[in-house]
Amino acid sequence: MNKDMKILVVDDFSTMRRIIKNLLRDLGFSNADEADDGNTALPMLQTGKYDFLVTDWNMPGMTGIELLQHVRADDNLKTLPVLMVTAEAKRDQIVAAAQAGVNGYVVKPFTAAVLKEKIEKIFERIDS
Amino acid sequence: MTDVKKASGSSMGFEETLKAQANQLKDLIDSGDMSGALSIISDLNKTRDKTLYQEIGRLTRSLHESIRNFHIDSANSNDSELSSIEDASDRLNYVVDMTNKAANKTLDLVEATMPYASGISSEAQQLKEDWSRLQRKEMKPEEFRILTATMGTFLAKLCDDSDKVYANLSEILLTQDFQDLTGQVIKRVIGLVKDVEVSLVDLVRMAGKVDELTGTVHKIEKQETSIEGEGPQLHADKRDDLVAGQDDVDDLLSSLGF
Numbered sequence: 001m002n003k004d005m006k007i008l009v010v011d012d013f014s015t016m017r018r019i020i021k022n023l024l025r026d027l028g029f030s031n032a033d034e035a036d037d038g039n040t041a042l043p044m045l046q047t048g049k050y051d052f053l054v055t056d057w058n059m060p061g062m063t064g065i066e067l068l069q070h071v072r073a074d075d076n077l078k079t080l081p082v083l084m085v086t087a088e089a090k091r092d093q094i095v096a097a098a099q100a101g102v103n104g105y106v107v108k109p110f111t112a113a114v115l116k117e118k119i120e121k122i123f124e125r126i127d128s
Numbered sequence: 129m130t131d132v133k134k135a136s137g138s139s140m141g142f143e144e145t146l147k148a149q150a151n152q153l154k155d156l157i158d159s160g161d162m163s164g165a166l167s168i169i170s171d172l173n174k175t176r177d178k179t180l181y182q183e184i185g186r187l188t189r190s191l192h193e194s195i196r197n198f199h200i201d202s203a204n205s206n207d208s209e210l211s212s213i214e215d216a217s218d219r220l221n222y223v224v225d226m227t228n229k230a231a232n233k234t235l236d237l238v239e240a241t242m243p244y245a246s247g248i249s250s251e252a253q254q255l256k257e258d259w260s261r262l263q264r265k266e267m268k269p270e271e272f273r274i275l276t277a278t279m280g281t282f283l284a285k286l287c288d289d290s291d292k293v294y295a296n297l298s299e300i301l302l303t304q305d306f307q308d309l310t311g312q313v314i315k316r317v318i319g320l321v322k323d324v325e326v327s328l329v330d331l332v333r334m335a336g337k338v339d340e341l342t343g344t345v346h347k348i349e350k351q352e353t354s355i356e357g358e359g360p361q362l363h364a365d366k367r368d369d370l371v372a373g374q375d376d377v378d379d380l381l382s383s384l385g386f
Contacts, residue, residue: 015231022239058357065355087360089370094377096355098384105377108360114374 001123005051007032010041010067011085012059020054020085023112027119038062042070045077052119057086057093065093065100072101081122085110142179142341146172180341187334194327216317223310230306237303241296244289251282 007024009032011017017034024032033048035041037059045053053071057064064084071077083104084097094105103125104118149168156165258275261267267275339346364370371377 015228015235018232018235022235058359063357065357086357088357089361089364089377090355090358091369091371091380093355093357094371094380095384098381098386105381107371107374107377110374 001120001127002051003028004031005029006049007052007054008035008041008044008048008050009033010035010037010053010055010059010064012036012056016056020115023115024054026112027116038064038067038070041067045071045080046074050080052122053080053082054085055082057084057088057097065097068097068100068102081126083118083122085115142175145175176341180338183334183338183341187331187338190327190331190334194331212320216320219313219317223313226306226310230303233303234300237296237300241293244293248286248289251285255279255282 007029009017009020009024011020011034014034014036017036021032021034024030033044033050035044038055039061041053041055042062044050053067055064055067062070064086068082068084071080071082081103082101083106084102085106085108087108088094089107097105103122106114106118149172153165153168156162156168255275255278258267258271258278262272262275338344361367361370364372371380
């Protein structure tokens with residue numbers, strides 16, 4: 001896992017973005033940018049050469065699941081690893097996220113250990 | 129037809145009239161008195177219309193009453209006097225602001241404190257190694273002189289830094305006072321929501337009477353399961369369409385081949 005990889009953190013609440021960025025920094029990932037919803041994130045992803053996307057689900061404008069669908073439909077982005085970090089906890093939603101091609105799903109409230117474990121798992125799979 | 133006029137006061141009266149006249153109507157039809165039967169039908173219609181207008185009138189009055197009670201229409205009121213709903217929105221926005229400020233302040237303080245903790249830790253680590261070498265008597269005299277100087281600086285810095293850590297922690301403690309203020313505000317808004325609910329239930333009950341008189345049947349569409357975002361779920365333990373936590377998510381995903 002490359003610790004210098006470029007990460008985009010998408011959440012409509014600035015405090016949650018700060019918390020996730022802090023946790024990522026503690027895990028050794030200091031190259032993270034922020035966006036406040038899918039509409040802001042998508043153009044950044046298309047031009048910014050990101051290696052990893054961490055997104056919330058419920059956001060005004062474009063939601064996280066729509067962002068994921070856009071990412072998977074885009075030829076340049078379709079292999080981008082995506083971790084969903086969200087308060088959405090319905091089974092149907094998790095199944096829908098899996099079908100849309102999410103790489104990991106973390107429900108809020110979450111711990112630093114869970115975030116670390118899911119990120120490691122995602123990159124273990126990709127690297128193997 | 130005096131019965132009809134007497135009974136027109138309420139929908140209950142209308143039902144009674146309907147029952148009373150249904151038999152009479154049947155008899156008239158059986159005996160072939162069509163004009164008599166039609167006159168009963170027309171009377172029934174009039175009674176129904178009259179009752180309907182009364183119920184709609186009552187419904188409208190209640191609606192006005194409710195709107196007045198909750199000052200929903202701020203258009204007529206002075207700017208200084210907010211409607212209850214506007215007031216509730218303001219209060220909830222205040223909660224959003226307060227929690228946002230508190231979270232940011234806490235994050236600022238945590239971010240400011242972390243470097244002290246990691247600085248103390250890394251310097252102590254270095255000193256620990258030197259200290260072990262001293263205990264094993266592996267240290268040359270000039271190295272020992274450097275160690276004493278370093279130790280002196282470290283202890284002075286430790287005093288300063290731990291004071292700063294303590295000060296930041298106390299400030300984080302104080303920042304949590306938002307909970308008291310936002311809690312009070314939220315409780316007041318809950319009170320308003322409950323009042324509005326009681327009034328709405330009354331309105332729905334009256335509207336139900338109107339539906340009864342007009343014979344309107346509302347088709348209630350079954351809610352489809354949706355994947356729309358809902359935000360944090362309450363009462364997760366009482367719903368079976370929700371996962372109970374990260375372990376459930378992991379189980380569900382692994383059952384899907386993740």
